[in-house]
Amino acid sequence: SQQGEEDPQALSIQEGENATMNCSYKTSINNLQWYRQNSGRGLVHLILIRSNEREKHSGRLRVTLDTSKKSSSLLITASRAADTASYFCATDAWGGGGSQGNLIFGKGTKLSVKP
Amino acid sequence: DAEITQSPRHKITETGRQVTLACHQTWNHNNMFWYRQDLGHGLRLIHYSYGVHDTNKGEVSDGYSVSRSNTEDLPLTLESAASSQTSVYFCASSEPIPGTSAGTGELFFGEGSRLTVL
Numbered sequence: 001s002q003q004g005e006e007d008p009q010a011l012s013i014q015e016g017e018n019a020t021m022n023c024s025y026k027t028s029i030n031n032l033q034w035y036r037q038n039s040g041r042g043l044v045h046l047i048l049i050r051s052n053e054r055e056k057h058s059g060r061l062r063v064t065l066d067t068s069k070k071s072s073s074l075l076i077t078a079s080r081a082a083d084t085a086s087y088f089c090a091t092d093a094w095g096g097g098g099s100q101g102n103l104i105f106g107k108g109t110k111l112s113v114k115p
Numbered sequence: 116d117a118e119i120t121q122s123p124r125h126k127i128t129e130t131g132r133q134v135t136l137a138c139h140q141t142w143n144h145n146n147m148f149w150y151r152q153d154l155g156h157g158l159r160l161i162h163y164s165y166g167v168h169d170t171n172k173g174e175v176s177d178g179y180s181v182s183r184s185n186t187e188d189l190p191l192t193l194e195s196a197a198s199s200q201t202s203v204y205f206c207a208s209s210e211p212i213p214g215t216s217a218g219t220g221e222l223f224f225g226e227g228s229r230l231t232v233l
Contacts (some may be wrong), residue, residue, distance in 0.1 A: 033221065042205060042224035043158075088157065092219055102148060102173070103219050107157035 004032075004089040004106035012112040019076040021109040023089030024069075030092040032065055032072050033103065037086045046074075046087075079113045086110045117142045121206050121225035129233055134193040136228045138206030146209045147189040148222065149173075149181065151202040158205065164189055196232045204228045 007022045031050045035043040049056045049065045056063045062075040076083055090103040119140040128134050140147065149161040160173030162181040170181050178200060180192045193200055207222040
């Protein structure tokens with residue numbers, strides 16, 4: 001069953017605007033990751049945030065994690081046409097430590113950035 | 116540079132035939148995964164392996180098998196292909212997050228294998 005669910009399913013913005021995508025999940029996690037997929041390509045890792053972290057930045061990306069609400073958000077600032085892609089959140093299958101999990105992916109948000 | 120490669124990239128087969136999708140990684144990662152991606156379902160885990168001779172079933176393992184005889188390869192076999200197995204298949208590899216025994220680290224994905232079962 002899906003662990004993470006992204007919202008919205010699709011997002012269309014103009015170049016220069018910010019894009020915000022949300023992810024909700026159901027069970028305890030070790031970490032949450034965001035991936036990007038260009039059409040017809042494999043997924044590429046963007047950022048990993050651990051369960052004890054609340055915010056993380058990487059270039060124009062900002063990720064927040066609220067474990068009390070079981071949710072995360074990905075913000076892309078000053079978007080570019082090249083940011084057009086699908087974005088997925090992924091969570092470990094179980095939390096609590098001691099063992100490696102495997103990642104369970106949401107269905108993704110399709111972002112379109114218009115020039 | 117280290118990489119993960121999948122072959123074939125595209126395959127068309129007939130119902131009932133056996134199909135094997137290859138996955139080869141040069142990252143020297145212990146963990147390897149197979150996912151399928153379908154419209155409306157996102158990525159779903161088929162099988163995974165944490166090391167040589169280790170294999171585990173994922174969410175949608177029925178009709179699929181894997182074997183891990185070395186670190187680099189995790190071939191995915193469809194014993195008797197069905198039309199429901201028409202999909203894009205992704206292989207990935209990873210290592211645990213450094214400094215911790217808990218949690219899956221960054222996944223490195225292949226470019227995918229598009230399989231059509233007629």
